[in-house]
Amino acid sequence: MTSLGRVISVRGSLARVGLLSTSKMTIPEIRATVGRFVSIRCPNSIIVAMITDVSCEQVPSSADYIATAGVDLLGEILGGERPKFQRGVTHYPTIGDPVDLINNQELRTVYAPSGSDQINVGTLQQDPSVIAYVDVEEMLSKHFAVLGSTGVGKSTGVSLLLNEILKSRPNLRIFLLDVHNEYGRCFGERAQVLNPRNLRLPFWLFNFEEIVDVLFGGRPGVPDELDILAEVIPLAKGVYTQYQHSDRIGLKRADPRAVGYTVDTPVPYRLVDLISLIDERMGKLENRSSRIIYHKLISRIETVRNDPRYAFMFDNANVGGDTMAEVISYLFRLPAQGRPMTIMQLAGFPAEVVDSVVSVLCRMAFDFGLWSDGVSPLLFVCEEAHRYASADRSIGFGPTRKAVSRIAKEGRKYGVYLGLVTQRPAELDATIISQCNTLFTMRLANDRDQALLRSAVSDAAANLLSFVPSLGTREVLAFGEGVALPTRLRFKEVPPHQLPRSEAAIKTMPSVAAGHDLHFVAAVLERWRGATSQRDVPNDPSLGDRQTVRPSEPRPVEAPMLQPSMGLDPDRFSLLKKPLR
Template sequence: MPGSIVVTSLGRVISVRGSSARVGMLAASQMPMSEIRATVGRFVSIRSGASTIVAMITEVSCEDLPVTDTYVATAGVDLLGEILPGDRPKFQRGVTNYPTIGDPVALISAEELRTIYAPTGADQINVGTLQQDRSVTAYVDVEEMLSKHFAVLGSTGVGKSTGVSLLLNEILLARPNLRVFLLDVHNEYGRCFGSRAMVLNPRNLKLPFWLFNFEEIVDVLFGGRPGVPEELDVLAEVIPQAKAIYTQYQNSDRLGLKRADPKAVGYTVDTPVPYRLVDLISLIDERMGKLENRSSRIIYHKLISRIETVRNDPRYGFMFDNANVGGDTMAEVISHLFRLPANSKPMTVMQLAGFPAEVVDSVVSVVCRMAFDFGLWSDGVSPMLFVCEEAHRYASADRNIGFGPTRKAISRIAKEGRKYGVYLGLITQRPAELDATIISQCNTLFSMRLANERDQALMRSAVSDAAANLLSFVPSLGSREVLAFGEGVALPTRLRFKEVPAHQLPRSEATIATVPSVSAGHDLHFVGAVLERWRGATSNRDAAPPESGFERVPPRAPSLMEAPMLQPSQGLDPDRFSLLKKPLR
């Protein structure tokens, strides 16, 4: 065509080594350097025989140039895959025909990029566009991403939560029958999924205490601290017997007045069958009454006191409501938690910020464990995606930090969940603090900006050699920019997440302003209303839920003079009042 610019080779191959090659950049290119922009991160194509090898520039230098005037610079490239010729050219990962010295190298065309990133089937989601060419859509393979787990990594403020909302909304569109369970640590995803999600919090969750296994119930009773060995021995002995007594109550019509020996029933401390607290305390009290040594009774008395203290704490109502009534509600609980049937709400958002700090780890452990066990015993007939936000909190790389059973439950999903239709999505801002074994099971990674060197080092160990050089871009990524690696994407790719509609943007339940509003009306009545909600969270009185404002607060707030003062002499355990340390949402 008259007036058009014929693009000659950008350069030629001057060395090949394993999965990488070195390219000499030619001085006599007919395309202006301002248009070539052969910089780090750009894709190039190498014509080698019948196929076209796709590579990415990872380094550009003008040092140690060959002794010739032919080249103005050299570039290191990683060989990623090749485009095979045919009626419909097809891209495949890996290289079967390696380039030879002198093979021509050119910047990849938009048409070749579309061939690489063309959706291969209906099971693809549109997540954004390529950074190199905004006209090319970036697709992710849902099946590969889910079945082999995925992780979203990024520092605070780079758009990580928005990216998670985008991915999950697209997954729900592509897989409307997939159930999704999201652990929402900061209560920011409640409105992101509209009518497709059910939001759970301490006010509407029922998670009976008897669903907790031995380690989990001990963690609850001892407030996250190590248990007293003597008390644990007693508890381990009486819990199976309390379960047996409850079973006998249920079968009393068939058994008549004859009662079997509780020890012969065969329950363990971890068998998920109901028992009643009144039976548990009665068994402990019975053993205490048989002791002649008064000093030995202290152990039993302390254990009973712990159980009753937690039972009477209104913050634990989601666990201990109807604790003495009984009833095997396990089927109802699992159906409610994991959306079986979905009833047009295939997603569960579990808001954790409202739970007592001492019990959050145990609650997460119970939910993770039940998700895996249900998949295991149902043979994976109803697939579920389990998404864990702030994953480093629950599966820390340091075995001395966090709650062991929670790490074990998440690890089981990571290692074996795909066999039973339980898939894992991890979100974290500190990947270096996350258990390396667990993150290594995630075969699709979406990395946003990470400035910490330890985080980058962990990622270098988690991705293939061909993609490792891309990680040098991680500290300089902009907002919404992502490096995507692994099975879910065609190539290690630098892309930009697409815009998320306003109603799908994550936001905290409370909007915190750095400059207080003059018209906010922060008078004594306002302070009194806050105190009413504050006290209501730790008493048996109903308090307005945080997201509903103050509409349910009585017209007259209690004055400060009417508030009972808590004196140190009352012997209150400060750890039981950790709610007071939390900021008001």
């Protein structure tokens, strides 16, 4: 059979191929288009290359060529009884070597799984009969990222990857930051779902920068108040230690300063002791203006302490108890007990503390890996990563960026792996994304995002990135250590029960019948106010963890003014039985 073309020039990892007009190939075979693989026949090997451009300009007149194509040399198939593919080229082609479109058998050799630690993520775009495998060890140990604009199937791709990883590595623990509460149902019984209602993250686990961020609502702290806090927090930890060991002779009278705790030492202390120490210092002051600073600080602490939205931090704040072991076991599934994955739903947290909560979780994940010598590996997946590790140092919360960066740079040494998911890679800290050695890139239209990818991809097939704006839904360009070659593939179908779906979504329903609209709104307002007031509002199990109004979930009620489709309990909203004025 006549070859598709012949090599007409070679330069480093690039070559130019002349496409022959005398080819006897059929029409489907002869489509030597951008992105397709070709094979260059050499005496000792078959070089695998990818077409990056096709042109009919500057066609050599001395030969029967109709066009030329630029190709990137990616690797080679070495002969023998069992052909094997390896990256890189040891024997370069020479002028005149024949070039053909790669056949099915050669593609299977290139993408053949090299071991049992491979996961099936989809099929090749060039040949759907060839399965695209990803090396789990390479992908995890050197971090990975999933990039793509909204609506291209990014969340579905993340669900697919994590489900396949769970199958391949049942003992690996996974921690997923779920920004939009859309992954709760994707992993079934293998995942524990956490939210503000069932999370207990004691305030004393927060380091100084993180607790300041909480107390000041994400705004910069007042310097005078920060000085007071920095002085009294270590003392409050010392007081608690004395309290715990008061039965031991001599410790009861010991000076709290002698305990040696710093402001960031992760040991318990009680808010009542903290406020008492501040109040004690305030009582020694004679200057009234100086006392105002102490008053404001006490008021600030008590306001946050009494805010029901912060109950996950300040529940039992004055009872004490060193529960750090229980918290870490609960968060990071030690032991897993059949649920190796934790999904942290962040949408229900107060916006002012989301950054500090993420900072605490990242920091604890890394520190536990560090001090346990990595004996229990953990994959930390960060959805919407650009929100927590922004390239712009003037926005976001510095400690969160630092915690994510620390996992990216050093986590692999201690069994803490990082998975980043973002729709705006250009807004993500370049140092962090550069540590991800496997990239799954879906459609990206923004020029800045594409420029960042070009700088991050070191493979010879960086020209593949020119395809990024035209990728279809579920189509992916996979680069890096986890895949055999830079590959254009299509993620496989995900079962319906594994599809991400926001729990906040409310199905379209017929409008509420006239005459009941006002009562429905009043019931919603009652629940709304109850979520941010100190009086208890009973939980309604039919409404789920987030207590979101869901007209699509019917519940029988007796109140004549409420329709069953509203899903509301009249006992909780007795005020509606009275006429509204």
